[in-house]
Amino acid sequence: SQQGEEDPQALSIQEGENATMNCSYKTSINNLQWYRQNSGRGLVHLILIRSNEREKHSGRLRVTLDTSKKSSSLLITASRAADTASYFCATGSNTGKLIFGQGTTLQVKP
Amino acid sequence: DTAVSQTPKYLVTQMGNDKSIKCEQNLGHDTMYWYKQDSKKFLKIMFSYNNKELIINETVPNRFSPKSPDKAHLNLHINSLELGDSAVYFCASSQDASNQPQHFGDGTRLSIL
DSSP states (O other), X not given: OOOOEEEOSEEEEETTSOEEEEEEOSSOOSEEEEEEEOXXXXXXXXXXXXXXXXXXXXXXXXXXXETXXXXXXXXXXXXXXXXXXXXXXXXXXXXXXXXXXXOEEEEEEO | OOSEEEEOSEEEEOTTOOEEEEEEEOSOOSEXXXXXXXXXXXXXXXXXXXXXXXXXXXXXXXXXXXXXEETTEEEEEEOSOOGXXXXXXXXXXXXXTTTOOOEEOOOEEEEEO
């Protein structure tokens, strides 16, 4: 069953602007991960946030996690054309499976 | 060096045929996975092996049979292909089975005529 729901489904911004993507999930989790998928390629892991963490940074990426609201957000600051891709959240739980959301397609216009 | 490699990259075949997809990882990981991504980009896990042992077996038709000859390889054999099998199949690996970050191959695009 699908765990994560992402919002928006598609996002189009200008280079230099910030992009925010949201992910909501339904059951309790051990961690939440964000992945990027460029067209025609496999998914690439970006960042992992544990259930006892609230915020994590990696370069231009900032991830927040609110377990009370069962939601996470991914912020990409100062976006570049190369950030154009689909972004997926995935929840990890005691089942041992990662359950992926349906993704947000980000287009960054030069 | 490619960390997770799948072959072939493209597979076009007739309905009813049998085909195999191969996957190899050189990361020394214990756990490997097969996912199916449909035309709407929804990614669903099919199988997972940990040290050659099957640990996740989702509701997948038994026309799909995974095989792991060693922990660096996980192959997927599909019998009697159907139109609905058209999708992109991704192999992935992770250090272990405890929700660690996963490394994906670039996918095998399967088209059934």
